[in-house]
Amino acid sequence: MYQISVVNRTSCIADREIHRVVRAINRQISEDFEPYWAFGGRLRVEGPAGPDSELAQLKELRGDAILYILDSAAHNDVLGYHDQNLAGIPFGFVYLDLCKSVGDEWSTTLSHEALELIGDPQCNLLVQGPDPADTNRTVYHFFEMCDAVQAQSYVIDGVTVSDFVLPHYFTPEEEAGLRNDFCATDLKSFGVSSGGYIGFFDPEKGDYRQYFAHDELAQRRLNAKAGGLGRVVRRSSMQNEPASRKSQLAGRFAATAANGATVSTLPGDPIRHVVVLMMENRSFDHMLGALQVSNPDIDGVDPQNPGVNLDAKKDNAPHKQTPMAAQFVSNDFKVPHEFENVTRQIADGMAHFVDEFRSLNQNAQTGEIDQVMAYFKDGDLPALHTLAKSFTVCDRWFSSMPGPTWPNRFFVHTGTSLGDVLMPDGVIDTVRMFFGRYSQRTIYDELSDKGISWKIYHGGVPQSIVLSHLKRRYFTSSFQEMDAFFDDCKGPESAFPAYSFIEPRYFDGVLGGENDQHSPAGVVAGEQLIADVYNAIRANQALWESTLLVITYDEHGGFYDHVVPPATVAPDENTDNYAFNQLGVRVPAVLVSPWVAKGVDHTLYDHTSVLRYVCEKWGLPAICRRTVLAAGEYQSGTFVSAISQAKLRTDTPERISAPAPSSLMARKQMEAPSTFHDAQTALVSYAELVRQERERTMGRLAPTRPALAIKGNGKKAPVPVSERAKAIETWFAQEKGSARPAIIAAPISVPPDISMSMPGKKVTSGGQHKRSLKAKGRTGTSRSGRS
Known part of the structure; x- marks a missing residue:
């Protein structure tokens, strides 16, 4: 079976999302595409190449072709055919910024590129058909799967995928009752739908030409792909390029000043x-x-018209902004700033900071509540x-x-x-x-x-x-x-x-x-x-x-x-x-x-x-x-x-x-809370997992479990987070080679040998399990460079 490697080189798409989309596209290929064309393939997600990989090797490729998902069409790694062991391998790219600029879903583009890469080795040929602009003339059409309907898509398991043409499309005569594309649009044989195009070879003129739908959607897409995001991507083999040009294309060097410091590519920027x-x-x-008082141009606090919040729990008592911020907020109170708290705080024109503080601190006094509104x-x-x-x-x-x-x-x-x-x-x-x-x-x-x-x-x-x-x-x-x-x-x-x-x-x-x-x-x-x-x-x-x-x-x-x-x-x-x-x-x-x-x-x-x-x-x-x-x-x-x-x-x-620090501040610092808040506890626990992994990787014995303190009633209690923090902090410093005091105990907060991936938290949830026709599209570049 034809195998296509999918490599996620984006900064914003999680691997789990890539897997979800690839599963939907594989279903599209097996259930929708292959029954019509009698050939198919499979996509599989490979590990990202990573920042230290060599473009000439690309170890993540284990199939017959490769599809990269990249943030930008201006990415320096977009090179065309790869040299050395990957010379001549079919490839394709999905550019997130280009998809966004024309309103495409990146999943649709990935589907489009996958179908065309599957079709290339099976049907990489020219088919005689009419010139779209002059049906009396015969030209040779490229056997592409999706270009003619590239602005059309449908949904599988909540994932938007590309429409594609059916075999009947490549017939010179229309036949009643047969459709030319999977979504059953009004596409004619050797024609184009709104926003689509086809490529063909004109034997009389001896050149490759493209025919676009004569509508605003096609023009907008063409303008974006023709350079609206920076540059036209190169498509020739690197094997014939001199070494200096290969290096330049690969983006493997940064502009440097005479002393070797990296310089900016922005005109007039002196920052290095x-x-x-x-x-x-x-x-x-x-x-x-x-500082608004000393510089009125700063949008800060106006002492003559300070911000106000009302305390709904105390008969809407007002709390104004006052210049009385304390160096330390009492350890007995929590200033809320979780997602739900913040969405409520900023509602009604930033009106509920006091209410949210009150919701977590029912017994707070007026002076303590005022700290939420106070400024230095x-x-x-x-x-x-x-x-x-x-x-x-x-x-x-x-x-x-x-x-x-x-x-x-x-x-x-x-x-x-x-x-x-x-x-x-x-x-x-x-x-x-x-x-x-x-x-x-x-x-x-x-x-x-x-x-x-x-x-x-x-x-x-x-x-x-x-x-x-x-x-x-x-x-x-x-x-x-x-x-x-x-x-x-x-x-x-x-x-x-x-x-x-x-x-x-x-x-x-x-x-x-x-x-x-x-x-x-x-x-x-x-x-x-x-x-x-x-x-x-x-x-x-x-x-x-x-x-x-x-x-x-x-x-x-x-x-x-x-x-x-x-x-x-x-x-x-x-x-x-x-x-x-x-x-x-x-x-x-x-x-x-x-x-x-x-x-x-x-x-x-x-x-x-x-x-x-x-x-x-x-x-x-x-x-x-x-x-x-x-x-x-x-x-x-x-x-x-x-x-x-x-x-x-x-x-x-x-x-x-x-x-x-004053003596009062020093005393308050000594009275820092003995319990850690969620972020601190999570960071300590995470660091302990890092240690555990490091010990195993280095072939050492796994760290011992924490010693347990004995309470007065004889029951054991776990080591406080504050002590665990000191232990892991010391170990981190020692492992990195810093001269730090040694701590014997090295607590671990989770059991060893945990190898699971947990689902993320959901504030809201929802799903979509349907198929529907959508006037959406895709933007990418396949092996031939024609899409």
Whole structure:
């Protein structure tokens, strides 16, 4: 049987979704296509090639042909026939951005390409028929399966698949009662349906020609495919290309300056290093709102007209925005920011932050509730406020979805949360994550593919390793503790990574105190981190003059902001749980560089703006729908316009300071909660699974189970999460070669030998099990390059 390998090289489609679509297409081939044509084939999903694979080898191919699913038609890996061991192998591509631009489902395009690849070895010939434009003349039509009806589709098991022609289509005479395509449209023999086309060879003129339906749909599709997204894809064999051209086509080098530092492909962009520091759980008004008094251009808090929420449980008592934010929120109260909380908070014009706080804290007093509405006075946050006053404040930067930490952090790394809107809940969720729940490609994969350097610096256990593509990179030099960041800042500018992401410390442990600013942790330690990062970059003049530092927060953490989040477009097809058509609450964001102005940027940003800037800057493929032109008014903003200084600024602070902890703050830090919140517990449990896998991979004995504490009644209790956190943090540091104190016990929170994949959480659910004709289409390129 003819076998087609399907390889997922996208950043936004989960492998489980690929499998679902492939099952539907295989059913289409066996039940619909093969009974008419008497030949068929099968699709099977292969493992992704990965960022380190060689295009000349492509080990994922195990069939007779190959279909790639790619984010963009401008992808550098789109090459035509592959050389060496894959020379001459039939191939096809599905481009997500091109599908989106013409309103196609990518599954329809995959179906179309599969049917044509199956047909090629069976019927790769020319058939005599009439010239569509002049039926009195005879030309030779290419034996294609779907081009004539490429704007038609139908549904199998909830998956949209391509219409295709039947054998009768390739007959010169019409016969009553016989249909020419599977969906039984009004297609004529050797004709085209709306939006479709056919290719043929004209023997008189000796050239290949195409005939398109004379309608708006066909013209729109033709315009998009002819270069609306960047370039026409090459289709000739690479075997005859010189080595230098092969290298260029493969995109295996990045433009470099004389000193070896990666340079931008954006005209006039002087930035060679991008550093992103993402803190935790604070809203814009809460952290930067007070600066409106000193700079009225900032859309912050107006003291004369502050935001107000009413307490429905207390006779609609008003709670106004006041400059009385506390350094620490009481450990006894939880500030809600889960998906359901946030959707209610932002309803009715941001009217229910107090109600949501009250729903979780029934006994809270007025002063405690006021903290949800409170904001820091100008100068309370000397590090963040100094940078905001000295550089560019982004007062339209929103979290990527209305929800909690982890889904929003996935957006800054990958442009999608694969439809998840909730935090992990317990052991089952942790196991589900460990075994590939988040298998999407990351921005780091794209950078690696292009040979662009990157590192993730962290304060102990990085949350980003929850992503499968990053978990397997953790024990490489791409992940470093913060000490390495400060050392790298002291080294040569050319040796500093082109892209860096900094993760703060998410919990107290042997390596230091929590500094992510996640409530109830205080803001002081996070202020120190912000100051330290800035000061380290600023101290190296060459590095400073070539760096953009982006400081932002993953989500609002339940603290009030007065700006209603605007509409957006879903990043991918994973919309069963939520439509992803509205951004989350506004968060603090500051662009820091000698190449940005002192002032305010009102551009609409969300976390995918980081991805858009990086991808456009270094010529990487688009990573999600929000970053492409097809998103229209919902396209995420880019920093290009903000980096517009005519010359290097010389008036930037040489050093900034953070507030010194008072004795009260120090005491409160000592009184940090002994119980971990869900995100911390899940991260510890996940890290323990990583250790377990590492021990097995290295051929060591499996780690021992945790020692159990003895309670007064003689019963055993599990080791507290705080102790497990210290143990796993120490092991991580030692495994990476850092000199850290040893801890004997190494607890494991889940049983060994678990090898299951758990289904994702559902907020809402639904299914579709039907077949119906739809006027939809497909956009791809098959082996012949004619579709």
